[in-house]
Amino acid sequence: MADAPSGKHQIVIFGSKRVQNEILSALLEREVSAQCSFISDTNIPMRAEGNGKMLVLLDCSHREVEKVLAGIAQKDLYIALFNVYPGSGVEERAVSMGVRGIFYERDSCEQFLKGIRAIQRGELWLSRDILARCIGTRRFRETGSRNHAHPLLTQRELEILSIVVCGATNEEIADKLFISPHTVKTHIYNIFKKINVPNRLQAALWVSRNLGAS
Numbered sequence: 001m002a003d004a005p006s007g008k009h010q011i012v013i014f015g016s017k018r019v020q021n022e023i024l025s026a027l028l029e030r031e032v033s034a035q036c037s038f039i040s041d042t043n044i045p046m047r048a049e050g051n052g053k054m055l056v057l058l059d060c061s062h063r064e065v066e067k068v069l070a071g072i073a074q075k076d077l078y079i080a081l082f083n084v085y086p087g088s089g090v091e092e093r094a095v096s097m098g099v100r101g102i103f104y105e106r107d108s109c110e111q112f113l114k115g116i117r118a119i120q121r122g123e124l125w126l127s128r129d130i131l132a133r134c135i136g137t138r139r140f141r142e143t144g145s146r147n148h149a150h151p152l153l154t155q156r157e158l159e160i161l162s163i164v165v166c167g168a169t170n171e172e173i174a175d176k177l178f179i180s181p182h183t184v185k186t187h188i189y190n191i192f193k194k195i196n197v198p199n200r201l202q203a204a205l206w207v208s209r210n211l212g213a214s
Contacts, residue, residue, distance in 0.1 A: 009120050013038035014068055015059025015083075024057075031113050032120065042068050053078055055119060060084045073097040078119055082112070091130045100208055101125035124204045128166040135162040135207065153194060160187045165204035 011034045013021045021038035028036045034055075042064060044056055055078040058065050065081075072079065080101030081094055091102055101119045103112055115125035124131075135158050153161065163173050170188070174181045195210075197203045 009034040010054045011036045011057060011116075012044055012054060013057045013059070014040075014044060014065070015057075015062045016040050017059065017061070021059075027109070027113075028116065032116055034120070042071060044068065044072055053120070055080065055116070057082050060088070060090065069094065069097060069099070080115070080119055080125065091126075092134050095126065095130065095134045095208075098208065102127070102130065122205060123201060124165060124208055126166070128163060128168075131162040131165055131207070135159075153191065157187055157191050157194075160184065161191055161203065161207065164188060164191070164200055165207050167200070 009032070011025075011028055011032075013024055013036065015021055015038070018038075018040070025036035025038050028034050040062075056072060058068055058079065058081050060081050061083045062068075069079070069081075078101075079097075079099045080103065081090070081099055082103040084090060084102055084104050086104055086106065094102065101115050101124065103115060103125075107115075118125050159177070160173060163176065168176070170181045170184045173184045177184075192198065192203065195203065195206050197206050
């Protein structure tokens with residue numbers, strides 16, 4: 001991989017479709033100002049050069065993708081899956097392993113680029129349904145204090161958290177759950193206090209860090 005300017009985002013595309021990856025690499029370099037490279041083996045760099053953050057895009061049509069994901073999970077990388085087949089069932093396991101974004105075969109180029117930019121900003125690009133399913137069926141790892149786990153979130157708080165981290169406003173949450181915006185605001189205040197975060201972005205990152213297998 002060639003040297004990247006300090007602080008510039010770096011993207012590594014892992015997959016066996018060389019022509020597709022060349023086109024995708026050129027698109028990302030042009031549209032999101034990132035230095036891109038692509039590889040077809042499992043020798044993925046574990047960290048970005050300079051001060052930037054490395055995003056690894058794993059092609060889910062590649063037969064080695066599960067092996068690669070297992071090998072790089074929990075590293076200091078942003079990881080996203082693309083060419084995911086709807087209904088494949090990989091989403092929950094991927095999220096529990098730290099994947100920050102999931103792109104499906106049917107996604108448009110516009111959706112793909114929007115998601116890449118969101119991940120580069122440190123956000124998650126996961127559907128509301130996936131987050132709700134993951135949060136509803138898994139527990140959170142103990143983090144922070146060595147002797148104290150995060151206080152238990154109620155079922156309603158877990159439900160609201162799964163919607164919050166997808167970018168919904170208080171009004172949208174209230175409409176979806178048939179409660180008042182004031183009640184939503186109270187729930188969000190309690191959630192943020194329990195997980196010790198100041199805002200929605202940090203809540204999304206907390207979910208990404210702490211969502212683990214039950």
